[in-house]
Amino acid sequence: MVAEESKGMLVRGLSILEYVAKAQPGTATVVAISEGTGLPKSTVYRLASTEREMGYLSYDETTKSHSLGPKLFELAASHSASRSLSQIAQPAMEGLSCKTGETVQLSILSGSTALFVGRVSSPHAVTIRGNIGQAAPLYATSTGKVLLANLPEASREKLIDSIEFTAWTQNTLTSKKDLEEELSSVLEQGFATANEEFDAGVVALGVPIADAAGSVAAAICISAPKYRTNMRALKKYLPDLKEAAQRIGLMLVGQN
The missing domain is CATH 1.10.10.10 (Winged helix-like DNA-binding domain superfamily/Winged helix DNA-binding domain)
Structure with missing residues (x-):
């Protein structure tokens, strides 16, 4: 009722x-x-x-x-921008998925979540969570960690303070201290991992995509089932992942 x-x-x-x-x-x-x-x-x-x-x-x-009101125009602008981004990123994402044989996903920051705006699914018959339009926690996904880590310090701290941690799996980060340490590593390394932290049995590797201003506009990741690969094997594709992110970033620069 x-x-x-x-x-x-x-x-x-x-x-x-x-x-x-x-x-x-x-x-x-x-x-x-x-x-x-x-x-x-x-x-x-x-x-x-x-x-x-x-x-x-x-x-x-x-x-x-x-x-x-202004909120509707903000939503319309955000939708238009995310569509443009996903269209720009599609060729690079398809190439990366073809090379790795795994699912490639594209996310942007949306409030306190990572919003999936692009996806190229693996040819293998395995379902990876994160369809276009779905949101995921920043602290439990590779793209979420990338987006959160690259925010200005004040914005990052404000978002971290607002998080209500949920243990999605036994590997999920569930404290502010652990998350902040993880984000420091993300900034130092230039990539983020999610080792069965949002979905049991799924590993992911994500990197940032910079826009014309040099700010992180989005994040791209490779996601795969752990029965077929592991984090060490997935990291072998890091150069390919970074190359795809760079290609997308250069096309974003060309749009401005």
Whole structure:
């Protein structure tokens, strides 16, 4: 019942956003939204207030009307950027997967998670978690550690302090101290590993991808089942992984 009620509220909230998106400037008042969506004015008022607080709607005191808020434009820009990145990275990822025979994944920082925005699956019939659009913990994945390690110190510390550690496997890092030591190694070595830390039986090796400004824009990794390989064997592909990351980075520079 609770799930159904939540779904209903979500649908109502989205219907308000859809109405506002299509409305002429200065016309999306509470009354107009109510008439246009069929929702009670009290419901529109309550949901629109929440959407304004979250940045999904803006409000003009003069016209008493709503418009789309900055948060929606941020999401749209992020989606566009991630699509562009994945398209740029696809050829290099395909080449790396073909050479290694393993799954290659591309991630960007999204809030406090690593968001998978690109993937080339291994030809072998083995499922590796991390499909496009899925998020993974920064502290338990190779790409997550790369993204976290390369943040400015203040941002990195703030994110680390916000982490609620979950032991996904017996190898998962579950303390701030252990994570900070791991991130220091990542910065020193230039790569990160995940040795059965998010998924039991899966190992991964990740490196950063730098953009035109020299900042880390994304991370790319090779993921493989441990029954077929191990971390020592996977590291033999580190030069190939770094080359793929460099190729992607150079193409990102060319876009600017």
